[in-house]
Amino acid sequence: MHNNAAHTTLIKNAHTVVAWDDTRQTHVYRHQADVAFAGGQIVHVGPDYVPAAGADCTVVDGSSMMAMPGLVDIHSHLIHEPINKGYTDETGSAGLYNSNLYEYMPTMEGDAEAAPAQLTLAAAELLMSGVTTVVDMSIIHEHWLDVLVQSGLRAYVAPMFRSARWYTRNGHVVEYDWNEKAGVEGMERALKLIDRAEAHECGRLRGMVVPAQIDTCSADLLRDSHAEARRRKIGWQTHAAQSLSEFHEITRRHGLTPVQWLHHLGVLDPDSVVGHGIFVDDHPNTHWSTATDLSILAETGASVAHCPTVFMRRGMALRDFGRYRRAGINLGIGTDTYPHNMIEEMRHVGYLARLMAQTPRATTTGQVFHAATAGGAKALGRTDIGRIAVGAKADLVLVDMTHHLMQPARDPIRSLVYAAADRAVHTVYIDGHRVVHEGEVHSLDYRDAAMKVNEAQQRALKLVPQRDRVAGRSAEQMSPLSFDTI
Template sequence: MNVTLIQNAAFVVAWDAASQRHVYMRGADVAFSGGSILHVGPGFDASNMPGIEVVDGSGMMVMPGLVDIHSHLVHEPINKGYTDETGSAGLYNSNLYEYMPTMHGDDEVAPAQTTLAAAELLMSGVTTVVDMSIPHEHWQDIMVKSGLRAFIAPMFRSARWYTRNGHVVEYDWDEKAGIASMENALRLIDAARAHPCGRLDGMVVPAQIDTCTPELLQASHAEAARRGIGWQTHAAQSLPEFHEITRRHGLTPVQWLHKLGVLDKGSVVGHGIFVDDHPDTRWSTVRDLPILAETGATVAHCPTVFMRRGMALRNFGRYLRAGINMGIGTDTYPHNMIEEMRHVGYLARLMANSPHTVTTGQIFHAATVGGATALRRDDLGRIAVGAKADLVMVDMTHHLMRPSRDPVRSLVYAAADRAVHTVYVDGHRVVHRGEVSSLDYRAASAAVDEGQRRAEKLVPQRDLVAGRSASEMSPLSFDFV
């Protein structure tokens, strides 16, 4: 049996099963073999294991790998520098309908976008990701090569959205195409789950609540239940969507999903911001948060992309106190889970007008165990005997980690990915000294740069409002002289 021992770690963020929470250990060992953790605590006896690999843990914090339950690896890297400051004034500053459709990569750049985003995730301590993407030929191969524990989640829908004037969202419906797209997604998921690497799983994702028929939402949920896997959709993510669903059904997005019977412990609501008691919706009920809590559904919170538009979930601590399972995702660039955690904390406190609404421990729980709960995996997101050996070693000697009175706070609020030294997934080392060994992310970044230049040329054709150029839709920070 090949055993790896991280010996005498300065700190270990270990899981206490009795209290169901993370705890700090000092001077502890973590031993693992065959992808599973064998020992957590001081004094591991390696005297009868001549072939053991010993890793010096002094000066390191060992923590569980982060669980990202909402990400779009193939879509987002190309938006860097373009969608940072865009939003439709006539659509409550949402970026979804007028701006995002104008900047998307071609088939040639898809593998590079996936590669770049996967590397960013690994280098920020993510070991498990739900990748909600449009399928491309090399998707599964890149996920296998990366070393990530990946939940393949091909999106499908019954309609595409668009706007021709910047203040009205229209829908182009093709229900048969939606069903065919779901069937293809299920084939891809089944193939991923059968892959011999053992690190691939799947999630069923009807893309958005407003672009899917009730029948597609219910049928997809049934298919997820039949396979024993998770189900997720974007809902309550924009005010135009909120108003569209209330117009169609007289119910909020959360209430509509509940009426359809698709909210349960295997369901994830992507974003869940615009609920009935959010001050911007001014709806007549106060039922959405209780529904989410009662059904056991998870909310995937991704604050960064909404902060850019001046929008916010109100607030993370309030959702926790309502009894809702919360997970965290990297919905946008950069795919940096630690920075996303930082934004969770700062934004929650801002929205609550209080520093007491949420603790860093609660945020870390959401980024690990909360995500694992959403995936119905009690072997992820924790350092405990029998759990998967998905581990992150953080360099405590990094200047941004010091002072180190509370190392998780130092990581989240100061050092971020810069202090991530080593990452193991399923017992295999995939990041060492801050570098991903399995992916050429530098070459991928150059390819995405070139892909963005190609995409910029097509922006006037994709802008249905006024045929504007990329520089007109998203002016640069400074003029050229």
């Protein structure tokens, strides 16, 4: 690793460069092109880069590589989700429109010992799938910043806080345990951690203000947190329109849809992100009397974090990616859940959009890739990530074009998204530093972390009956295995 700002890295004669065309505000393919970066910034994109005489330059043969911008994951829960693997894959409350949030997810939670292992495992997965920037929406843990710094990720630390906890005692009614003082104190703790993150010497950490969910936060907490985000000039995000139960709860409380309620509170603007935004007023499952939610999102400039995988498991889907784009809404993509694999998430975005719209013309792979890069960057208020352009951050991914799953290579991004996925990711640079090489992360012991997450799940499985408020069921009753054990 070179720390000298004068050192240049040259990706020479890349097979393909997914470069940014600023005039058209879109990515374009450039073949047999060079990409050079120094001091954490891209300094050249195009043919025939010649280092200055006597310059300190590392040359990387790009002839068998596609260079693409690092992916931007705007909605993820790294400290919480890995432990759910094998447990929440097929669960959902029949009496709560198949949502998994209220009855099942609270029964599988990692302990404090598991948090750094979960974060390590998820961060490594992200890096090996080409993610260079992530918004990590998690509960505060003492090792959070340390692991993020060690990983090399460009990360937005987004500690969640809320005024109430949800629960269900019968599987068909969601109840809320309110403690508005705890919400205010949680925001204060979150802001202190954000201050630490933004002051960190690595320069890769930023903060985001995240009142956890629209239905668990008071109106004051939503407004005050947004005002604080604007005062600090940082982003703001909340989960909203993510379940039909939440949609009906907000309409019952306020006579407005979740999107309309956020708009009424004045918290939607170009620096705001709506996590999920699925159940809008004209979604066929809401049966609401208006059709204004998409226009509100477009007119306010708020972004939507689209995370299809976790909802596909419950039989739910945003309707649809192409329709939101045509309405003028900026979309970014988040992995949200396990696996933290951004390329597979892009695959699901494309397939689900076409399925929900019932046409292959619903969206293009280029539009999906835009959401995973420049769209995510826009949601974060940035033009220096999510693109390969002079002056942008040196956040780059090299994809092995000789990998058998990348062949045929007529359209490399399609081959990557629909066939090869992370298996063809060879090298990842963040801020000019190499963090993945030959498909491996060397800064994190993710294999050891995986074993520790497995051990943590074994501990958590024993606690499931205590955590199940409905009937004190065992883990096997809550989530039966794929096959009987004999």
